[in-house]
Amino acid sequence: MTKAGPALRLDGQGRPLWLVCELTYGCPLKCPWCSNPLDLDAYQNELSTEEWKRVMRESRTLGSLQLGFTGGEPLMRRDLEDLVAEADRLGYYTNLITSTVGMSAKRLSRLKAAGLKQIQVSLQSHDAATTNALVGASVHDHKIAMIREIKAQGFPVVLNIPVVRQNIAHTGAYLEMALDLGVDYVEFANVQYYNWALVNRDELMPSLEELKASEEAINSFRQRIGKKMVIYFVIPDYFNGRPKACMNGWGSIIMTIAPDGVALPCQEARLLKGLNFPSVREHSVEWIWKESPAFRTYRGDAWMKEPCRSCSEREKDFGGCRCQAYLLTGDGANPDPACSKSPFHHLVEEAIVEAHRPQRNSRPLVMREVGVASSTQ
Amino acid sequence: MTEAARLDPNDIVELHPMYLLRWEEAEQAHVLLYPEGIVKLNSSAAEILKRVVGGRRIDDVVAELTALCDGQDISADILAFLEIANDKGWTRVKT
Numbered sequence: 302m303t304k305a306g307p308a309l310r311l312d313g314q315g316r317p318l319w320l321v322c323e324l325t326y327g328c329p330l331k332c333p334w335c336s337n338p339l340d341l342d343a344y345q346n347e348l349s350t351e352e353w354k355r356v357m358r359e360s361r362t363l364g365s366l367q368l369g370f371t372g373g374e375p376l377m378r379r380d381l382e383d384l385v386a387e388a389d390r391l392g393y394y395t396n397l398i399t400s401t402v403g404m405s406a407k408r409l410s411r412l413k414a415a416g417l418k419q420i421q422v423s424l425q426s427h428d429a430a431t432t433n434a435l436v437g438a439s440v441h442d443h444k445i446a447m448i449r450e451i452k453a454q455g456f457p458v459v460l461n462i463p464v465v466r467q468n469i470a471h472t473g474a475y476l477e478m479a480l481d482l483g484v485d486y487v488e489f490a491n492v493q494y495y496n497w498a499l500v501n502r503d504e505l506m507p508s509l510e511e512l513k514a515s516e517e518a519i520n521s522f523r524q525r526i527g528k529k530m531v532i533y534f535v536i537p538d539y540f541n542g543r544p545k546a547c548m549n550g551w552g553s554i555i556m557t558i559a560p561d562g563v564a565l566p567c568q569e570a571r572l573l574k575g576l577n578f579p580s581v582r583e584h585s586v587e588w589i590w591k592e593s594p595a596f597r598t599y600r601g602d603a604w605m606k607e608p609c610r611s612c613s614e615r616e617k618d619f620g621g622c623r624c625q626a627y628l629l630t631g632d633g634a635n636p637d638p639a640c641s642k643s644p645f646h647h648l649v650e651e652a653i654v655e656a657h658r659p660q661r662n663s664r665p666l667v668m669r670e671v672g673v674a675s676s677t678q
Numbered sequence: 679m680t681e682a683a684r685l686d687p688n689d690i691v692e693l694h695p696m697y698l699l700r701w702e703e704a705e706q707a708h709v710l711l712y713p714e715g716i717v718k719l720n721s722s723a724a725e726i727l728k729r730v731v732g733g734r735r736i737d738d739v740v741a742e743l744t745a746l747c748d749g750q751d752i753s754a755d756i757l758a759f760l761e762i763a764n765d766k767g768w769t770r771v772k773t
Contacts, residue, residue, distance in 0.1 A: 316704065318716060364704035366716055394698060394711035418698070419713040457696045457713050485696060486713060528767060 316364030317590050320393075321371060321557040321568065322353065324381070328374040329402050331437030331668035334463055334498035334505060336568050337373060339674035347560045350380040352581065354387050356558055359586035361391045365556075368393040371568075373560065376403030382415045389416025396421060398461075401447035402440055409447075409454050420451050421459040421488075426468045427478040435467060437668045445482070452483050459486040464515070465505040472518040480530060487530060489519070491537035494652075495569045495624055497669050504666055506656040509540050538639035539649050543614075544621025545639070551599035551623060556590060564589045566596055569624040573633050599623050599633065608643075609636050685736060685761050687753070690772040692733035697768055699727055710768060717768075726759055733772045736760060 326337050326344055338344065348356070357368065368388050375381055376399055388395045397412065398421045422444065425432040429441035451458055460479050462468065468475075472489075479487045491512075494502045507515075519534050538545045548555050548567045557565040562581045565571055571578060579593045590596060598604065602615055609620040621637025629638045629648045636643035655661065667673060685691070693699060698711040699719075708724035710717040719727065725746075729739045740753045763769040 366702065366709065366711060367714065369714075394716075396714060418711075419696075421713070459713050531767070 317360060317554065317556040318365060319367045319369070319555040320357065320360045320365040321369045321555065322356070322375075322384075323371055323373065323557060323559050323568065324353070324375045324378045324384070325373040325560050327377045328372055328400070328669075329377075329438060330374070330400055330440070331670055332435065332463070332497070333437075333501045333666040333668050334465065334492045335669040336496055336498070337669070338571060339496055339500070341669075342671045344559070344561045346562075348558075348562045348581070350383055352562065353380075353384055356562075356581050356586060357384070357388050357391055357393070360556065360590075361393065363587055363590060366392075366394060367396065369396045369398055371398040374400055374402055376401075376408070382408075382411045385412055385417045386415035389418075394418050399423075400436070400440065401444050401451075402438075404447050404450075406450050406454075409450055409456075413454055413456070417456070419457040419459065421461055422448055422451070423461045423463065424448070425463060426471050427474045428471060431468055431471065435465070448482050448484065457486075458482075458484040459488055460484045461488045461490050464489050464491045464507065466507045466511070467505070469507040469511045469515050472515040473522065476519070476522045476530075476532070480526060484530065487532045489515070489532070489534040491535070493537065493625075494539075495572065495628065497667070499628060500667050500674070502652060503656045503661065504663060506539070506653070508657050509653075512536060512540060538621070538625075538637075539653060541639070542641040543639070544618045544637040544643075546618045547622035547625075547637075550601075550619040552590070552596040553600070553619075556586075564593070564596075566599075567624065572624055573627050576633075604634050606634055606636065612642065683761065683764065685757055685764065685771070687737045687740065687757065688735065690733050690735050691730050691760055691764065691769045692772045693727060693731045694767055694770050699724075699731060722755075723759060723763075726756055727763065727768070730760075730769055 325347055326341050370381065370384065375397060385395055395416065395418050397417055400423050424444050425435045432441035433439050448458060462475060476487065492498050492505055498505060516534060516536065519532055523532055552566045555567065557568050558581060559565060559571060563571065563578045564581060565578055576595045576598060578595045579589045584593065605615065605620050609615055621640055623633040625639060626635045626637050627633035630645045635645060638645040638648045640646060696712055699708060702709045705718055708719045710719060725743060726739060729742065736757065740756050743756060744750065744752060760769060764771065
């Protein structure tokens with residue numbers, strides 16, 4: 302899940318503070334909002350254990366502090382424990398971002414021994430039928446059992462709910478469940494529309510009324526429970542009129558390494574055609590971060606067009622999201638259509654209207670699966 | 679946000695176990711690391727937080743730091759900082 306990251310608003314002074322390792326695109330689930338590429342089968346050549354260790358070592362030398370193991374489902378890598386141990390030895394704060402599929406109490410205790418610091422679990426609803434339908438597999442009960450086991454083994458837990466039309470009415474019940482499970486953070490991750498989520502946008506997008514009701518439920522819950530649990534919720538950019546400060550700026554503090562070693566300023570960036578993203582198989586991490594044309598393309602504000610270039614908010618939101626600008630307008634340097642000042646803002650407004658048009662012919666969700674979408678898309 | 683809750687010099691505060699406090703060479707500063715977040719600390723904040731890892735009476739922290747600051751009266755500043763740290767969840771009162 303791409304996110305602006307509530308805790309990430311800081312100046313990295315040119316360092317890649319956050320290293321995101323997408324260990325694999327493999328995943329047994331079929332979430333129809335998956336941020337992985339549509340042509341999943343085109344990327345088979347995963348980095349080896351030794352290659353990942355080199356990436357972590359080089360990035361740590363550049364000043365990386367936080368490390369996220371994600372995917373796909375990172376537990377599908379049999380060497381996860383080995384990679385966590387190396388990351389811990391290097392001095393990273395290690396985060397595992399998982400669906401819990403492939404997790405067991407035994408594996409958890411090995412991860413604990415390897416030095417893993419925290420676990421973020423995606424859970425789609427308090428209701429088993431909804432969770433299972435949304436991810437295309439019968440995993441709800443396993444997820445709940447694993448969240449309890451994770452807490453029992455003493456990890457902090459971030460519970461992440463990808464918010465879509467199908468689960469947004471569950472906000473209150475979901476929070477009660479989270480409190481009962483004893484999780485530390487709940488993150489309402491309003492789904493953002495790239496890759497699989499863009500294909501399914503009309504079916505997934507909640508309405509503004511639903512978002513406001515959800516926000517209200519969160520606020521009254523917060524008042525009731527105080528500091529026992531931290532809850533993140535931000536009105537999504539489509540409805541906010543302001544663009545998100547995507548990635549805290551392009552090539553500013555976050556570096557993602559895709560399963561095949563391609564380095565990206567964000568997990569979605571590979572959809573931007575023509576940027577020629579460098580691979581850690583061919584270049585040092587230092588060269589990629591500091592010198593590679595791909596990381597420099599949208600760094601800073603020299604690339605901006607009007608009205609971003611003269612906007613008083615350009616240092617606050619960095620012109621929004623390059624991937625969204627590319628997907629909706631065909632040019633990554635255009636002002637993010639989510640911004641009400643963007644000449645392309647009508648594209649977002651029209652998408653909202655279309656998704657909620659009463660006469661719209663609704664279609665089944667396109668579930669994430671190899672071969673569903675071809676490489677030409 | 680409501681105002682930070684008041685602390686008493688007799689309270690025992692501890693760094694919340696979810697937070698990891700350590701020196702980071704590249705930053706030339708202490709940092710607090712926690713799930714998906716980083717806080718870079720200035721040196722006074724770090725000096726206070728270092729002393730409450732595992733739990734410590736606020737009075738003790740004040741006495742120790744006052745001695746290091748040539749006896750300047752810094753108790754109000756320390757208390758105010760710990761109230762903010764508590765409010766942010768970095769520290770908590772140990773019961």
